[in-house]
Structures are given as C-alpha cells and as structure tokens.
Amino acid sequence: MLNLTALRSFHQAASSGGIAAAARQLNVTPGAIRYQIRQLEQELGERLVVRSKRVLQLTKEGSLLHDRLSHAFHDIRNACRSVAAAEQMEGELYVACAPALAASRLNGIVRAYCRKYPRMTVRLFPIDAANETMDVVISYGERAIPGARVAILGAETYFAVCAPELKYELAIEGVDDLERCVGLHADAGGDWMRVLSAAAPRDIQFAQQIYFPNAAASLMAARDGCGVAVGTSILCAEDLRRGTLVRLFDVSVPAPNPYFVICPGPSARASAESFVEMFVAQIGAA
Numbered sequence: 001m002l003n004l005t006a007l008r009s010f011h012q013a014a015s016s017g018g019i020a021a022a023a024r025q026l027n028v029t030p031g032a033i034r035y036q037i038r039q040l041e042q043e044l045g046e047r048l049v050v051r052s053k054r055v056l057q058l059t060k061e062g063s064l065l066h067d068r069l070s071h072a073f074h075d076i077r078n079a080c081r082s083v084a085a086a087e088q089m090e091g092e093l094y095v096a097c098a099p100a101l102a103a104s105r106l107n108g109i110v111r112a113y114c115r116k117y118p119r120m121t122v123r124l125f126p127i128d129a130a131n132e133t134m135d136v137v138i139s140y141g142e143r144a145i146p147g148a149r150v151a152i153l154g155a156e157t158y159f160a161v162c163a164p165e166l167k168y169e170l171a172i173e174g175v176d177d178l179e180r181c182v183g184l185h186a187d188a189g190g191d192w193m194r195v196l197s198a199a200a201p202r203d204i205q206f207a208q209q210i211y212f213p214n215a216a217a218s219l220m221a222a223r224d225g226c227g228v229a230v231g232t233s234i235l236c237a238e239d240l241r242r243g244t245l246v247r248l249f250d251v252s253v254p255a256p257n258p259y260f261v262i263c264p265g266p267s268a269r270a271s272a273e274s275f276v277e278m279f280v281a282q283i284g285a286a
Contacts, residue, residue, distance in 0.1 A: 090119030100215035182227030
C-alpha cells in the first residue's frame with residue numbers, strides 16, 4: 001500500500017505550485033517534501049515532477065495522479081464531514097407512510113437510518129395522519145400537502161403472487177389455474193383487472209374472493225397461504241428474495257401510480273433530507 005504521507009506531500013506540492021509552499025502548509029521542511037516525493041516516485045516507478053528551481057512542473061503521469069488524488073481527498077473530506085454530521089444530528093423525525101410500504105420495506109430503512117444517526121428518534125405514523133407537521137410523508141399517489149416532493153416509480157410493476165406452498169398445492173402453472181384459487185384484493189378489484197387483462201384473453205373468475213383494506217393486509221394474507229394477490233416490485237422485493245412469496249406466471253404490468261416522498265413545509269430539515277436520500281436510494285434499487 002502506498003504511503004499516505006507521500007501522497008499527501010505530492011498532492012500539496014502540486015496544488016500549491018512548489019515545494020516551499022507545500023512545506024509551509026504542511027508544517028514540515030522542504031527537504032521532507034522532496035524526500036516524500038522521491039519515495040513515491042520510487043514506489044510507482046514513474047517520474048512525477050520535473051525538477052526546477054523556479055516552479056514545480058508535473059510530468060504527464062504526475063498530472064494524472066494529481067487529478068486522481070484531488071478527487072480522492074475530496075471524497076475523504078466529505079466522508080469525515082458525514083461522520084461528524086451523523087454524530088451531531090439529533091432530535092425527532094416524524095414519518096407518515098403508506099401501509100403496504102410501511103409493512104414491507106420501511107423497517108429496514110429506519111434501522112439503517114438509526115444506525116447512521118444514533119441520536120435521532122424516529123416516530124412513525126399511518127398515512128391518514130399525514131399533514132404539515134410531518135417531516136416526511138411517503139404516499140402512494142399524490143397527496144394535497146405542500147412541500148418539496150420526489151416521485152419514485154422507475155420500473156415498478158404489478159404481478160400475481162402467492163405463498164410457494166399454495167402454488168405447488170394447487171399446481172398453478174398459468175393464468176387459467178387462477179379459477180381454482182381464492183383471489184385476494186387490496187382494492188375494489190382494479191389491480192387484478194390490470195394484471196388479468198394483460199395475462200388472459202378471456203375473463204377469469206376466482207373460485208372465491210376476499211377484499212382487504214390495503215395491500216399490506218392482502219400481501220400478509222398471501223404469505224399465510226390464504227390465496228393469490230397482486231404484488232409489486234417494490235412491495236414484494238424482499239419476499240421474492242426470501243422466498244416467502246413467488247410469482248405465479250411471467251406477466252407484469254406497469255404500476256399506475258408512483259410513490260411520492262414529500263417533505264412538508266417551506267424547507268426540509270437536514271434530518272429529513274438524509275432520510276429521504278436513504279429511502280430513495282434503497283427503494284429505487286428494489
């Protein structure tokens with residue numbers, strides 16, 4: 001591994017345009033700077049500077065290394081600031097979230113947020129409590145709350161899912177087999193209509209139907225083997241990875257609405273901005 005002191009000495013000399021200036025800024029002697037640069041050249045097997053009494057000139061290799069080091073030291077400084085900010089950030093964060101997303105994905109994000117910001121307290125609320133007193137509102141579809149917002153949709157899709165045991169028990173191979181299944185609904189039937197219209201050329205009638213107040217409840221019932229439900233690439237990402245739910249057939253349709261992440265009020269707090277950044281990064285990669 002290259003000597004960090006040598007890298008720092010070279011970068012400072014190249015940035016300040018001379019050995020003497022770098023020595024003053026690093027509080028060392030000019031001879032120490034020259035020594036570190038020579039050591040770095042020996043380790044790399046490349047000449048980095050053209051020796052001159054007037055000004056420090058970089059070779060092609062030296063110029064390339066200086067550019068790369070500038071980016072690297074910038075990243076190091078930002079990382080240190082981020083750690084310091086995490087230690088200093090404290091208070092409470094109020095988050096209202098759509099129920100299905102809260103049940104399936106939010107806990108992992110909150111856990112990561114609390115580990116990064118150990119002095120923060122997070123208070124979670126149902127989406128019905130969403131108003132301008134919240135720091136972050138995560139809503140399926142738009143919500144009449146003023147504030148900055150980010151729409152998350154990407155390539156989210158809807159598709160049919162059920163517990164793996166149920167799929168094998170009922171030998172579900174295709175869309176026609178759904179007529180032997182219990183259909184689990186998270187709405188009045190619109191989600192299933194979207195999926196079935198893309199999957200089947202004829203009307204499909206479930207053997208029985210159960211209606212739930214939201215997708216969180218219908219997907220929970222699907223995990224318990226109660227029937228077949230409509231899942232989404234965001235809500236079911238962990239289930240599909242763990243095998244608690246499986247797709248029934250290779251048919252999917254685009255999600256009709258995005259999730260909106262809203263920071264109510266004229267300006268978002270730093271704690272809210274950090275949460276939104278983490279949320280968007282994780283959900284966007286679903």
